[in-house]
Amino acid sequence: MVENxxxxxxxxxxxxxxxxxLQMLDTADQRHMSAEDVYKALMDAGEDVGLATVYRVLTQFxxxxxxxxxxxxxxxxxxxxADGGHHDHMVCVDTGEVIEFMDAEIEKRQKxxxxxxxxxxVDHNLVLYVRKSK
Numbered sequence: 757m758v759e760n761x762x763x764x765x766x767x768x769x770x771x772x773x774x775x776x777x778l779q780m781l782d783t784a785d786q787r788h789m790s791a792e793d794v795y796k797a798l799m800d801a802g803e804d805v806g807l808a809t810v811y812r813v814l815t816q817f818x819x820x821x822x823x824x825x826x827x828x829x830x831x832x833x834x835x836x837x838a839d840g841g842h843h844d845h846m847v848c849v850d851t852g853e854v855i856e857f858m859d860a861e862i863e864k865r866q867k868x869x870x871x872x873x874x875x876x877x878v879d880h881n882l883v884l885y886v887r888k889s890k
Contacts (some may be wrong), residue, residue, distance in 0.1 A: 766774035766820035773805045777813045781823065788826065788834040788854040813863050828854070828883060855886075 768774060779791065780797050789797070795810045806826070814835050817823040823835045828847045834854065846855040849886045862882070870877040 762822060766817075766822050768820055773809050774813055774816075776803050776805055777810060777821070778789070778817070781835065787856070788836050790832050790834050792832075794835075816831060826854075826881075826883075829885065846884045846886045849885050849887050 758759070762774060763770050763774055763778065774797060777794060780794055782803075786793065791807065791811045791814055792799060794809045795805070795829075798805045798810070814823060816826075818825050820833070821838055825835055825836050826832050826845065827833050827839070828845070841858075843856045843858045843865075846857060849854070864881075866880060867877050872873070
């Protein structure tokens with residue numbers, strides 16, 4: 757469970773909307789949520805937090821390093837809690853479902869390719885766009 761200390765450590769005041777949004781991101785079944793997803797989940801839970809507030813808080817969380825924003829092709833931005841662990845994503849082109857994966861061989865090969873070209877890998881995002889096989 758994400759605690760209020762996370763907000764303080766990020767230099768943010770502990771406010772009710774921030775706490776509710778952080779808790780929603782932490783406890784939701786869905787790890788990648790749009791601002792609209794967060795808003796709907798809060799409404800379903802009977803919480804009175806406006807959509808503009810959700811957008812503002814998510815942007816603040818991103819700036820503070822609490823969440824990571826992903827802009828997958830053909831879709832809107834989704835957010836996930838920044839847990840410090842690297843992973844890549846697959847996005848289903850039919851359903852929009854986001855699947856996380858980590859593959860040591862892919863990571864190793866990317867690093868090798870970068871070094872072969874005389875560079876140092878600073879960061880990367882790998883997104884595979886997929887469809888269920890028939």
